[in-house]
Amino acid sequence: MGRKRQSRFDLPPRVYEHHGSYWYRPRYDKPINLGKDLPLAKLKWAELEDPANERGSLASLLDWYLSTVAPKKAPRTYADNLKEAVFLKNGLGHIPFRQLRPHHVATYRDARAQDAPVRANREKALLSHVFTKAIERGWVDVNPCAGVKRNSESKRERYIEDEEFWKVYNLAENSVQRLMMLIYRTAQRPEDLLKCGPGNIKKVRSGDKEIKVLRITQDKTGATVDVRIEGDLEDLVNECLSGKIVHSHFVHTRQGKRYTYSGITSMFTRYVKTSLVLDFGMYDLKGKAATDMYRSNVPLEQIQHLLGHKSVTTTERYIKARMPSLVNSNKVVMRANI
Structure with a gap:
């Protein structure tokens, strides 16, 4: 709950005057300048607080979504939504959301595709979900994103060789x-x-035995996976538990605090750059794991369960995109050349 107002009781909630201008302070984002004219500032405030009013712009609808729906998502998804909304506001935010049409969305998609075609797809996906929520509340009847195609995306095909893995690993802390x-x-x-x-x-319990597992809940899929602790994973877990102080997270700072994804990714990227290994992202390790398991004849169904894929077909595509096509030559015996 915000602090109780000490003055200017004529101003709406979360609106403050600063250096002659009126500012709206959202619960989740930076202050928004409403201008110097109080009546106009109150209109803008009403639009921001209630996106369903007749004058509601797409920007106000996005603000509503970011304050009520997006915070319930996984932290990284929420952070991505905040970034995506900035571009949507810049391109389409001025349009009353009830007047947004598929051709507006398509024009935005094409403009963004010049520099960031993949990000444009993510932004369109966010916009579509925003309108799905608006439909549920009776604010609109149709989704302007329906029927608007995505930009084409190429599959990630990078496979990290063992030598590349160790080059980075041996440099890293x-x-x-x-x-x-x-x-x-x-x-x-x-x-x-x-x-x-x-x-x-x-x-x-596994049959008549009791085993140890690492229980992981996947934010993206919501699935819970039990990974059996054995072999190298067991050695790694034991190493994490062997220190004088056992911290609450396996991967932690020197002070024992949990790393953020962006923080440790930045560190990883620096080591990759120093190693001179090209085009190596942290997510490629997950692809390498799945591909190496497949090459070692681990059943696809088991790999599918680990990855959280809904179908074996998805897992097969995910793996084979990273495997070079290796086929035998044509060995059919031809008739003699007479």
């Missing part, structure tokens, strides 16, 4: 090494693994 190995041994997303610690170690 312990926390980055630990995360690299956790990703490779579990095939999980780095964001999910950054939340893991001793509390994720569980004992479960």
Whole structure:
């Protein structure tokens, strides 16, 4: 709850005067300048507070979504939505959201595709979900994103060779090494693994035996995966538990605090640059894990469960995009050349 107003009781909630201008302070974002004219400032405030009013712009609808819907998403998704909304506001925010049409969305998509075609797809996906929520509340009847095609995207085909992995690993500090190995041994997303610690170690029954597993909840899919703790993963977990102080997260700063995804990714990127290995992202470790398991004859169904894919077909495409096409030559015996 915000502080109780001490003056200017004529101003609407969350509106303040500063240096002659009126400012609206959202709960989740930077202050918004409403201008110097109080009646106009109140109109803008009403639009921001209630996107369903007749004058509601797309910007106000986005603000409503970012304050009521987006915060319930996974932290990284929420952070991405905040960034995506900035571009949507710049391109379409001035249009009353009830007047937004598919041709507006298509024009925006094409303009953004000049510099960031993939990001344009993510922004369109956000816009579509915003209108889905608006439809549920009876504010609009149709979604202007319906029927507007996405920009084409090329699949990620990068496979990290063992030598490339070790080049980066051997340069990295312990926390980055630990995360690299956790990703490779579990095939999980780095964001999910950054939340893991001793509390994720569980004992479960497997037949007539009790085994230890690393229980991981995937933010993206909502699925819970139990990864058996054995082999190299067991060695890694034991290393995490062997210190004089056992911290609440396996991957942590020197002060014992949990790393943010952006923070440790920046560190990883620096080590990649120093190693001179080209085009190596942290998510490529997950792809390498799945591909290496497939090459070692691990059943696709097991890899699918680890990755959280809804179908084996998705898993197969995910893996084979990273594998070079290797086929035998034509060995059919031809008739003799007479």
